[in-house]
Amino acid sequence: MKRETITLDNAEGLPLSDAVRFGDIIFVSGMVAFDDKGEIVKGGIAAETRQTFRNIERVLEKAGATLADALKVNIILTHAEDFDAFNIAYRELFPKSPPARISMVAGLTIDARLEVDVIAGVSS
Template structure:
């Protein structure tokens, strides 16, 4: 007889049938936060790593990336390193955001050439031109669709970006 588990993960309920998901109750959350992709075979959705801890080591309640079919959704990336916003202007912060995005895409087996849509939030619209200078460097060969808006961001963050990538599963 198979046992059913209800696992509380960052305030969300995940229902798992022991054996069906290839996980056990003790290692499920531990493995996922360490980088092992979590495939829900019932839905075909794969979640890649829990988001890095925020300042003070506080867990954040979302995945870095989620694959649903042939689409990969990358959570919003800010210019953070070890939970702290890096100091600097829009150019330095945009470079850090792009570095973070490239790293998360790699977790999902993708690269920038797979990105089809980018959403950008700028804290100050006067940074638009400088931001574009960095953005162009990364996407010159494979320009995605993009939306850019002004929005108040986390303290000291000047830019946040999320992306959608497309890469058919083998």
């Protein structure tokens, strides 16, 4: 199988790819709610959730998939009290047959309320 690196705009110069596609599986790196200016969107956890998944969608599209192809989602929240509001926004993204998921609370290396990584499969 062929390994393909997917990169949109790694402005930070960090040693990572936005995603790696291996065959029909796509591994999306942890994403946060950066807007087009490279700043975390304002508006709380719901706004950050929506922007984070928009960023994930961009990566998946470049790799040949959509958010509907998500198989597993890993969520890191920085505040446990954001869990309910996060789930409301998350349900909008996955109204039917949501992917497998893990959610945890931990600190992040940047000032964001959540980070999300995804594993997706490319539909044949």
